[in-house]
Amino acid sequence: MRKIGIGICFELKGLRLYRTQLFISLFLIPFSYAFILLLSMRPAQGQLSYILSGLTVASLIGAGSLVGIRVANLAEPEVLELYAALPISTGQAVLSVAIAYALLSIPQSAVLLGLASWWASRISVAMLVVGTVMSIIALFSFWTALGFVVRNPFKAQGVFSLISWTLLLFSPIYYEMNDLPFLYRAVLLANPVTHALNTIRPFLGMDAPLHWAVSFLYLGILGCLSVWYSVVALRNVRMLEKLF
Amino acid sequence: MSSANSKPVILVQEVTKIYPSGVIANDAVSLEVHDGEIVGILGPNGAGKTTLIRQILGLLKPTRGTIIVNVSDHNAARSRERHLIGYVPQMPLCYPSLTVWETIEFVLRLNGIRGKALITRANAVLAALGMEEWRSHFGYQLSIGARKLVLLAMALCQNRPILILDEPTAMVDVVKKNVVWEAIQAQRNQGCVLIASHDMSEVRRLCDRVYLMVAGRVVASGAPHEIAALLRLPVDIELAVSDLSRAQHVIEGFGYFAQQQGNLLRYEAHSLEDGLRIVEAVAAAGGVDYVKLEGPSFEKAVMHLLSRGERCAKSE
Numbered sequence: 001m002r003k004i005g006i007g008i009c010f011e012l013k014g015l016r017l018y019r020t021q022l023f024i025s026l027f028l029i030p031f032s033y034a035f036i037l038l039l040s041m042r043p044a045q046g047q048l049s050y051i052l053s054g055l056t057v058a059s060l061i062g063a064g065s066l067v068g069i070r071v072a073n074l075a076e077p078e079v080l081e082l083y084a085a086l087p088i089s090t091g092q093a094v095l096s097v098a099i100a101y102a103l104l105s106i107p108q109s110a111v112l113l114g115l116a117s118w119w120a121s122r123i124s125v126a127m128l129v130v131g132t133v134m135s136i137i138a139l140f141s142f143w144t145a146l147g148f149v150v151r152n153p154f155k156a157q158g159v160f161s162l163i164s165w166t167l168l169l170f171s172p173i174y175y176e177m178n179d180l181p182f183l184y185r186a187v188l189l190a191n192p193v194t195h196a197l198n199t200i201r202p203f204l205g206m207d208a209p210l211h212w213a214v215s216f217l218y219l220g221i222l223g224c225l226s227v228w229y230s231v232v233a234l235r236n237v238r239m240l241e242k243l244f
Numbered sequence: 245m246s247s248a249n250s251k252p253v254i255l256v257q258e259v260t261k262i263y264p265s266g267v268i269a270n271d272a273v274s275l276e277v278h279d280g281e282i283v284g285i286l287g288p289n290g291a292g293k294t295t296l297i298r299q300i301l302g303l304l305k306p307t308r309g310t311i312i313v314n315v316s317d318h319n320a321a322r323s324r325e326r327h328l329i330g331y332v333p334q335m336p337l338c339y340p341s342l343t344v345w346e347t348i349e350f351v352l353r354l355n356g357i358r359g360k361a362l363i364t365r366a367n368a369v370l371a372a373l374g375m376e377e378w379r380s381h382f383g384y385q386l387s388i389g390a391r392k393l394v395l396l397a398m399a400l401c402q403n404r405p406i407l408i409l410d411e412p413t414a415m416v417d418v419v420k421k422n423v424v425w426e427a428i429q430a431q432r433n434q435g436c437v438l439i440a441s442h443d444m445s446e447v448r449r450l451c452d453r454v455y456l457m458v459a460g461r462v463v464a465s466g467a468p469h470e471i472a473a474l475l476r477l478p479v480d481i482e483l484a485v486s487d488l489s490r491a492q493h494v495i496e497g498f499g500y501f502a503q504q505q506g507n508l509l510r511y512e513a514h515s516l517e518d519g520l521r522i523v524e525a526v527a528a529a530g531g532v533d534y535v536k537l538e539g540p541s542f543e544k545a546v547m548h549l550l551s552r553g554e555r556c557a558k559s560e
Contacts, residue, residue, distance in 0.1 A: 003354055010350045014341035017382065081333045084301050086398075087354045 007096025054173035071147025121205035131199030141226035148233035259309030287457035330399035338383035405435030484534035
């Protein structure tokens with residue numbers, strides 16, 4: 001744990017250089033969008049809560065893709081070689097990165113969900129926190145696994161943008177799914193983002209396309225599978241060929 | 245220094261590494277490093293030095309053969325070795341968004357060192373490598389040579405009993421090279437050092453013993469002066485002279501033949517001493533307008549050595 005703590009500390013320290021970029025992508029853009037929504041949708045309070053909760057999950061997708069890119073970087077042969085003689089394992093380094101980005105995304109999620117709660121018809125704070133944490137763990141694990149699949153930060157930047165875009169497009173972040181055709185709804189229900197939304201919105205008093213317990217189960221399974229894949233990938237990391 | 249009676253700290257026995265592509269990177273390589281020794285692996289690019297080091301580190305698995313580090317079975321004890329080996333990789337990687345000081349701090353804190361002890365040790369290693377002025381520089385601001393020094397500082401500050409350096413002074417300037425060499429020499433008291441290099445002068449200066457590797461095989465081993473004598477590093481010399489025929493005549497008198505291109509004469513002397521003697525003679529005979537001596541080409545020296553070996557084998 002001590003080494004993971006040090007890893008988190010230095011990961012955050014290393015992000016100093018990118019503070020403007022982080023401020024823009026994690027705070028300025030989402031909150032500008034939220035501000036525009038507040039201006040344009042004032043009468044429809046339920047919709048405001050719906051969109052703001054969607055924006056929270058959309059931001060988590062953005063932060064998660066950054067984790068994926070960092071993991072793809074850590075799985076590069078040269079970086080593995082750099083870590084070879086340091087007293088921190090690659091697994092600990094990966095965990096440090098994921099936790100550091102999770103910590104970074106918490107303030108933004110808290111503010112956005114706070115705003116969403118303001119216009120919510122009813123709120124269950126405890127379950128809202130549990131649902132958000134569950135979403136963060138499952139989505140970040142998913143991106144970590146993707147980082148191990150790609151293993152090249154340059155390729156990851158392009159591929160992950162496409163994946164993020166697809167995940168956001170085929171999820172009910174900004175639109176309702178109740179009136180959509182069956183097939184399209186089935187596609188949306190296969191998307192982890194839909195389930196992340198479904199672990200948050202019911203606790204802000206919104207109707208859900210399916211029971212929240214199903215989404216918790218879905219995210220739990222997704223998280224476990226992602227962690228399993230990442231652990232297997234860590235054990236089979238190739239540096240020109242397989243590590244042993 | 246080498247003690248034949250003591251158990252080696254690193255023991256490589258008949259290690260062969262064949263990559264999945266079929267490339268034989270190491271072919272029955274054996275070497276040993278004892279406590280207090282600095283041992284060099286000398287060889288041209290692609291000789292298999294880095295592959296061998298990666299196997300010793302446990303980053304690659306040998307196809308055949310045994311590697312024993314610190315008297316423990318390598319396969320079983322890899323996690324323990326992580327705490328024994330300080331390593332400088334060939335690739336000059338760094339943490340781009342951490343300063344030099346923070347990078348050292350990161351490594352020391354991972355080793356459980358904090359507070360005053362951390363500051364003392366970090367300052368000591370930066371001073372030993374002459375890097376104090378870079379302490380606040382971010383990794384991305386450093387030159388490739390400076391990054392290499394940061395990697396060395398990361399390895400040295402951990403006080404590990406085994407230090408493995410893959411071309412530690414590649415792209416490091418001449419002044420800093422001397423500082424680095426002194427720091428590596430000081431490691432002799434700490435344990436042992438294994439250096440992969442293609443810089444003959446570095447190996448001569450630092451090593452007690454040298455293994456010469458070519459095409460994945462150890463073709464010779466011994467004290468640095470023995471290896472240097474074996475190689476007799478050739479020197480390429482280029483002369484611009486006004487009287488070409490006279491200069492050619494002088495060069496031929498030494499048993500060499502110079503190729504002519506315009507008013508330039510090019511020849512390859514067996515050694516620097518030979519080359520300089522000829523330049524002096526040509527200058528005395530008619531003057532030299534321009535001289536260019538190209539450093540000993542390691543690849544060429546190895547080719548000479550191998551062809552000499554082949555000639556001997558044929559004559560036998």
